[in-house]
Amino acid sequence: MIEVTEAARHYRTSDGVVRAVDGVSFVVAEGETLGLVGESGCGKSTTAKLLVALERPTAGRILVDGIDVATARGAQLRRLRRTIQLVFQDPYASLNPRRRITATLAEVLAVHDLARGAAATRRVGELLEMVGLPASVGDRYPHQLSGGQRQRVGIARALAVEPRVLVLDEPVSALDVSVRAEVMNLLASLRASLGLTYLFISHDLGMVRHLCDRIAVMYLGKVVEAGGWRQVSDDPLHPYTRSLHDAVPVADPTVESGRAGRTLTGEVPDPAAPPPGCRFHPRCPIAEDRCRTTEPPLLPRPDGDRLVACHLV
Numbered sequence: 001m002i003e004v005t006e007a008a009r010h011y012r013t014s015d016g017v018v019r020a021v022d023g024v025s026f027v028v029a030e031g032e033t034l035g036l037v038g039e040s041g042c043g044k045s046t047t048a049k050l051l052v053a054l055e056r057p058t059a060g061r062i063l064v065d066g067i068d069v070a071t072a073r074g075a076q077l078r079r080l081r082r083t084i085q086l087v088f089q090d091p092y093a094s095l096n097p098r099r100r101i102t103a104t105l106a107e108v109l110a111v112h113d114l115a116r117g118a119a120a121t122r123r124v125g126e127l128l129e130m131v132g133l134p135a136s137v138g139d140r141y142p143h144q145l146s147g148g149q150r151q152r153v154g155i156a157r158a159l160a161v162e163p164r165v166l167v168l169d170e171p172v173s174a175l176d177v178s179v180r181a182e183v184m185n186l187l188a189s190l191r192a193s194l195g196l197t198y199l200f201i202s203h204d205l206g207m208v209r210h211l212c213d214r215i216a217v218m219y220l221g222k223v224v225e226a227g228g229w230r231q232v233s234d235d236p237l238h239p240y241t242r243s244l245h246d247a248v249p250v251a252d253p254t255v256e257s258g259r260a261g262r263t264l265t266g267e268v269p270d271p272a273a274p275p276p277g278c279r280f281h282p283r284c285p286i287a288e289d290r291c292r293t294t295e296p297p298l299l300p301r302p303d304g305d306r307l308v309a310c311h312l313v
């Protein structure tokens, strides 16, 4: 459903070329959920925007259900918008504050020529019901809703075009901890009932481990480790993934033990001037000389379904 091959998005700025995404490859099969994990500034959100053609790649190739995202125009771009939709981190910023919810959702239906008038109002009621909201929410303005309700509306808006793929960019990070699980459960049940494919973006390895089939970890515009969710989240190999793993709070310390307490130090380096060699070397606890000069390629492990970019793994 999604095929990303060596995709890059570079920006020219007064500070030089910012390599927000710098040669990223992954695939997501139909019905599968891939978790894309990394700290802020690693290129996750830019990758999301590339997939929905809000940004165009400066190199590489991105196919969504066979549509070439870099060149899609006109009818192809409309087909892309019907196929893949983005759910934003902050639903408040993505909803028009001056419009009632019904008007916001009906506009999507009208733009895509799906329903108008009474049929649109009926369909909005159905969409709200699908995301667990009463139809009366349609009469409200965004500021009259809770954060969780607003994110449900954001999901309903994405579903209005009956897409096959959702790109979920930190969909619960802005929500109260108490409502995160509800929205995660909603996403899981929608995936099952509608047969959706997800790209789930998060800075939190613990957040993605239950929803995702596979996980890809990004650091400074590149994928550094990818594989099955259990392998990557429970037995990470790349030193960066290991530090993310150690940052996940342990719910019951008697169940999981043996964490060496590796914690991530230092800031994410400036993507306009990524470190030479392995980009993680200034923060890596086991870096060697060659790490400072030679970039490690993302290579499959001999024992199966995992890719790792590290000289020492």
Ligand code: SF4
Pocket (backbone or CB within 6 Å): 238, 239, 240, 278, 279, 280, 281, 284, 285, 286, 287, 288, 291, 296, 309, 310, 311, 312, 313
């Ligand atoms: Fe650390 Fe070297 Fe591996 Fe990079 S290549 S993660 S610096 S050990």
Ligand code: MG
Pocket (backbone or CB within 6 Å): 040, 041, 044, 045, 170
């Ligand atoms: Mg982001």
